[in-house]
Amino acid sequence: MLKRINYISSFVQEMSDEEIVDLARQAARNNAENDITGVLMAKGGLFFQIIEGPEENIDRLFSNILKDPRHEKIITLGIQVGDIKRLFPRWHMKEIILDRATSERLQPVRAIMDAVHAQSAIIETLTEALAASAWTELLDFKPEN
Ligand SMILES: Cc1cc2nc3c(=O)[nH]c(=O)nc-3n(C[C@H](O)[C@H](O)[C@H](O)COP(=O)(O)O)c2cc1C
Structure with a gap:
């Protein structure tokens, strides 16, 4: 049975493009052994x-990813x-390092990432x-009927 998970997360601290490339290369090596693909x-x-x-x-990998200290605020x-x-x-x-990849065709992906970024800030504030x-007030609230 195949499974696919999409998620976003925030860096815990700034990461250079090289660190991201290294992370992905290491991930690709592990994934090849586990028949996992992705971006x-x-x-x-x-x-x-x-x-x-x-x-x-995928379940095993995702539970590792959730514990990884390099990122936080993971939203599936x-x-x-x-x-x-x-x-x-x-x-x-x-x-795909979107600030570096210049292809016009990636424009919709960039737009999605910007939208997600804006939304995640709003979600966090809320x-x-x-x-x-x-929450206390919401849970104590009893309607009159
Ligand atoms: C954003 C992000 C994506 C990751 N993606 C993968 C992945 O696709 N495959 C993988 O094996 N590890 C990935 N990792 C690393 C895992 O969290 C974890 O460090 C790794 O699976 C541990 O493997 P090891 O026990 O072989 O060292 C990712 C980490 C981060 C922060």
Whole structure:
């Protein structure tokens, strides 16, 4: 059974393009052994990764990725399991550093990353505001009917 996970996350601290390339190369080596393929995009302090492969291997990898101290604020955008086709059959982990890749064709991907960046800042502010006080009030609230 194939599984695909898409997620975004934020760098814990700034990473150079070389560090990102190294990370992806190491990932590609491990992934080749585990029949995993995908892409790792980086832009403006954010990662956007798609991993796909046998379900058990993806679950094991993703639980490692969740614990990796190089990134935080991991938000899963989508999970597909079952009768799916690989999107990246030829890439064990292709890195795309969007500020460096000049191809016009990547423009829509850049736009998505910018939108995700803006949204994640808003989500963070809202979550913090809720965590501060509003949850108690929300949960104590009893409608009159
Ligand atoms: C954004 C990000 C993406 C990663 N992607 C992969 C990946 O596709 N494959 C992989 O093996 N490790 C990946 N890693 C590294 C894992 O979190 C972890 O360090 C690694 O799987 C441990 O492998 P090891 O036990 O063989 O050292 C990624 C880390 C980060 C921060």
